[in-house]
Amino acid sequence: MEKEFSDILTLQEIKDRTEKYILGTYKRSPVAFLYGQGEFLFDTDNKQYIDFQSGVAVTSLGHGEADIIEAIRNQADRIIHTSNLVYNREQAMLAEVLVRHSFPSKVFFTNSGAEANEAAFKLARLFGQQNKNGATSFLTLENSFHGRTFATMSLTGQTKIHSGFGPIVPNIKYMPPNDIEALEKEIDENGTELCAIFLELIQGESGVHPLNIEYVLAARKLATENNILLVFDEIQTGIGRTGKLFAFEHYGVNPDVMTLAKGLGSGIPIGAALIANKFASIMGAGMHGSTFGGNHIAARAAYETLRILIGREILSNVNAMGEYIMTRLKAMQAKIPVIQEVRGIGLHIGITIDRPCADIALACLENGLVINCTGTNNLRIVPPLTITLETAAKGLDILEAQLRILK
Ligand SMILES: Cc1ncc(COP(=O)(O)O)c(C=O)c1O
CATH class of the missing domain: 3.90.1150.10 (Aspartate Aminotransferase, domain 1)
Known part of the structure; x- marks a missing residue:
């Protein structure tokens, strides 16, 4: 050096x-x-x-933050990384906290927000294949932001983010935010092809634009009635940012899948896809994975973050x-x-x-x-x-x- x-x-x-x-x-x-x-x-x-x-x-x-530093130090002293081929105490305890404080029954850990959305994307495709005659299409919103990997870039409703990378993932339609009529019409015409709707409850990257309650309630109702997975991307809005642990609590409806990252690990990279009970057995062994996802040090930092956020x-x-x-x-x-x-x-x-x-x-x-x-x-x-x-x-x-x- x-x-x-x-x-x-x-x-x-x-x-x-x-x-x-x-x-x-x-x-x-x-x-x-x-x-x-x-x-x-x-x-x-x-x-x-x-x-x-x-x-x-x-x-x-x-x-x-002294307790976050202490937790990371303490964990680094013990063990930083093993793999997802063995059990992991910190990951298991973090998953338990996430499940206890929200709607899901299962969690998949990643290293970033985009990967959490990738997991949700793959889960939605499996859901379509297993439960909906091979439905493969997605709805997301204009001006949304879901990440920079190929699937999440494609889910993002901004042409400037797609520019130069085409062809992007097909079968994704970008709907105008807060337009219930447009959503109803689209689902009425093409609902049988749809496996998932992805929503940011507050569009962050495009300038902090909240969805209105009526729209989110309509999306929840339409998704349930038409057997479509409703995914809330809470990568920016989750973990206390909006004054509740998760932004969906302001809206009074649960998603089927919620994705988290950003504030979860206080700066140690970690993301998560949280999955409601009804959809928790769609993905089995070998269908998805990550070398680092939820490793000891990231999971410990996230566990400590939630302990502080809730406890204080x-x-x-x-x-x-x-x-x-x-x-x-x-x-x-x-x-x-x-x-x-x-x-x-x-x-x-x-x-x-x-x-x-x-x-x-x-x-x-x-x-x-x-x-x-x-x-x-x-x-x-x-x-x-x-x-x-x-x-x-x-x-x-x-x-x-x-x-x-x-x-
Ligand atoms: C709502 C939302 N989804 C996804 C992402 C992508 O997260 P990451 O940069 O951790 O991949 C971001 C990042 O800004 C985001 O704000």
């Missing part, structure tokens, strides 16, 4: 290596963080930032802080003309601006606030679920100052 990590300290040194050696698939902001504590990040010059991004809704308990009543902070941020944003909207709309549930909040917002996010960064611009003209606020009032207020002050100066 040529150098120790501690020898590489400047942003320029990190940037040079990144540009030289890493495939250029990301448009990165000009910063590298070396340290994090709670809702704060510190860069290569030890400058402090407020984190309204949480590694894209991942580090929900904040940075440096963090959801009440999510609701209180979400309300505070929304109230302030609404007040800002009344005064600042570039703000077109504010939306959100809990600490999953989007602000539509009247122009592309990458430069606004960059200006916030320069002023000590990490915030993300998504879907071209939406700022997304997804801070740690543990954020304090004082820090939320300071972050909003930085954002407000940047929005006020726009003409």
